[in-house]
Amino acid sequence: MENQAVSLSALSSGSTKDKKHTAPPQPNRAFGVIIRKEIADHIRSWRFLVLVALVLLTFVASLYVSVSNIRTTFTNTNDPDHAFMYLKLLTSTDNTMPPFHVLLSFLAPLLGISMGFDAINSEQNNGTLTRLLAQPIYRDNLLLAKFSGAILIVGMLFLSLTLLMIGGGLVLTGVRLEAQELIRIMGFVFVTLLYVAFYLSLSILLSIVFRQPATAALSALGLWLFFTVFYPIIVNLIIRAFLPDPAYLTQAQVMGYNEFILDILRIAPNQLYTDAATTLLMPSIRSLGPMSMEQMAGAIPSPLPVKESLMIVWPQLSGMIASSTGCFAIAYYLFMRREIRS
Amino acid sequence: MxxxxxxxxxxxxxxxxxxxxxxxxxxxxxxxxxxxxxxxxxxxxxxxxxxxxxxxxxxxxxxxxxxxxxxxxxxxxxxxxxxxxxxxxxxxxxxxxxxxxxxxxxxxxxxxxxxxxxxxxxxxxxxxxxxxxxxxxxxxxxxxxxxxxxxxxxxxxxxxxxxxxxxxxxxxxxxxxxxxxxxxxxxxxxxxxxxxxxxxxxxxxxxxxxxxxxxxxxDIASLSANLFGKEGAVTTIKTVHLIEQPWPLEAEMRQWGALTEIAISGDTLEFTTQHDITPRIVRHLVEKGYNILQVSRKEYGLDEIYQKYFESSFNENLNHGKSSGIFKRAFFGQHKR
Missing domain, CATH: 3.40.50.300 (P-loop containing nucleotide triphosphate hydrolases)
Structure with a gap:
């Protein structure tokens, strides 16, 4: 405003005459605008580059290991799944490093947490949250856009990686890709996304609860660590204290207890994810619970059709969807009526 | 409207x-x-x-x-x-x-x-x-x-x-x-x-x-009228020579009715009036042969208004022991972070 005369003349010539610049109302345009900005922000951020590098590294390393001994796995006729070359690419290993889907069960939470832990609180600390919410947008649109922006990016990343893997495999080996394999692999990508979604909505929730991004990140990581490491230990300890001596139980009772323990372990999202991912990628898995000898008798060790595998993982999928939605609902509840102050 | x-x-x-x-x-x-x-x-x-x-x-x-x-x-x-x-x-x-x-x-x-x-x-x-x-x-x-x-x-x-x-x-x-x-x-x-x-x-x-x-x-004028209306206007006049005590004009000017108080200190006269009569005072003094250096009329701006309101609210706080409320607020402010 060094030259005020100029600026004031500009003022009088403009804006007063054409008073309305607003286009006819389109209710959900703001949502798209925020998503677009979120995605642009993520892509340009260093954090995202680091994460992509990590995922790529995991992917290349595990693919290298599995490609180098694909011949032995493919010709191993003792394994009922040996004919699914592309599934084997994702799951086989020579025991020097864990297979891709196990590595991903560590990386996915990291991805989800790091994309969401500062979603709301950094905006609040920067003073941009007040500015944003002083505009005619719905608060839930902001939350939803933060969530969908991140999940869209992660989805794109995983989808392109998987397609890259399939394409690379096709070029390298020339083995035909079966429809069943494609469905299973896409299902695996979807399950992984659900897993990321859970941690993403958890970290967005924590970013609303805690004002400092560092606190939110740390508590999200703490929860993740609790679920992966301590939760099974604690469950084991407690169950062992209550469990009667198996020697005095009938087989049916032992099975019942086993089922019960598994059900409790399945509260942890990582258990759900591992169950679902392995079932989808290893077609010969027929049940996630214990099976009796009667059930096993007469079963031919052969791969299940896709539909059956999907039936097995359906409870796991619903569990993960439910826990993500639950986190999101709490976040929504906390955020909607909150006082927005910078 | x-x-x-x-x-x-x-x-x-x-x-x-x-x-x-x-x-x-x-x-x-x-x-x-x-x-x-x-x-x-x-x-x-x-x-x-x-x-x-x-x-x-x-x-x-x-x-x-x-x-x-x-x-x-x-x-x-x-x-x-x-x-x-x-x-x-x-x-x-x-x-x-x-x-x-x-x-x-x-x-x-x-x-x-x-x-x-x-x-x-x-x-x-x-x-x-x-x-x-x-x-x-x-x-x-x-x-x-x-x-x-x-x-x-x-x-x-x-x-x-x-x-x-x-x-x-x-x-x-x-x-x-x-x-x-x-x-x-x-x-x-x-x-x-x-x-x-x-x-x-x-x-x-x-x-x-x-x-x-x-x-x-x-508006600011009505605020100050509300607050200071009862105190009236104050006109201060500075002259070249010292004002003799007792001042011979004092009794005469008091007859005007509008004047409530005259304070004299050295070469300065301070008139407190019910309403503003500065021009009349100045004319009168000039006619009587006083050499005037400076005339100022005290106006109440926001400063005084603000001060006045804060004083009264502060006193109220003291009387009603509202300081405990302030204390709680400070605690709450920290808690909110």
């Missing part, structure tokens, strides 16, 4: 502390209203309630005909709000920041860039529109904040402490800009401040807000 901002018995409590207590306020179309009060008086809380950014405990806030608590989106379409510490996306340029906000306001995409540049020109940031907002100084951010507000063509502008942290020259420019905008576009402006002089420069009416209560409102 229908008020454009209408607050009725608006109250907000944090725990037992009343941040805003039964606030009634009306602001009319086209005026500049100043909400004046010390820190922690509840100015920001009231403003947040007008925008639906926080919910009142009781009472209603109607802005542009909409209930701000129940229909905040409609209010936000017509009201531009600049928070006291406005923040921007530091990695985006000023223009990008502004365009993003324009899109959120559903402005026409084809003319959006021109519109943003025009607004940046109005607030005087045309030269720095392609610089990142992260490197902006406080004053520039404040201007960009004003551009934010203007781009959506609001009917009402609410500015929370707009002059905070700008240098004196910048403050003057900023206030002139607000005044001009209000006059040319017929905007209604509500601004809060604890800087009385800034408010005095631009506001048509002011409301004095202490401890969650609106103590007084009106």
């Amino acid at each position: 229908e008020p454009i901002i209408q607050l009725r018995n608006l109250s907000k409590r944090y725990g037992t502390f009343k941040a805003v207590d039964e606030l009634n306020l009306e602001v009319y179309r086209g005026e500049i209203f100043g909400l004046l009060g010390p820190n922690g008086a509840g100015k920001t809380t009231s403003i947040l309630m007008m925008l639906g950014l926080t919910d009142p405990h009781s009472g209603t806030a109607r802005v542009c005909g909409y209930d701000a608590t129940k229909n905040p989106i409609a209010v936000k379409q017509k009201v531009g709000y600049m928070p006291d510490s406005v923040g921007f996306y530091n990695h985006m340029t000023a223009l990008e920041n502004l365009i993003y906000l324009g899109r959120l306001n559903n402005l026409d995409e084809s003319t959006l860039k021109d519109r943003a540049e025009e607004v940046l020109n109005i607030v005087g940031l045309a030269g720095s529109m392609d610089k990142k907002a992260g490197i902006f100084s406080r004053g520039m951010k404040q201007r960009l904040g004003l551009a934010d507000v203007l781009i959506k063509d609001p009917e009402v502008i609410i500015l929370d402490e707009p002059t905070l942290g700008i240098d004196p020259a910048g403050v003057k420019e900023f206030l002139t800009l607000i005044k001009t905008l209000s006059q040319q576009q017929g905007l209604t402006v509500l601004l809060s401040s604890h800087h009385l002089h800034h408010v005095q420069q631009v506001c048509d009416r002011v409301g004095i807000f202490v401890g969650g209560k609106l103590l007084a409102q009106g």
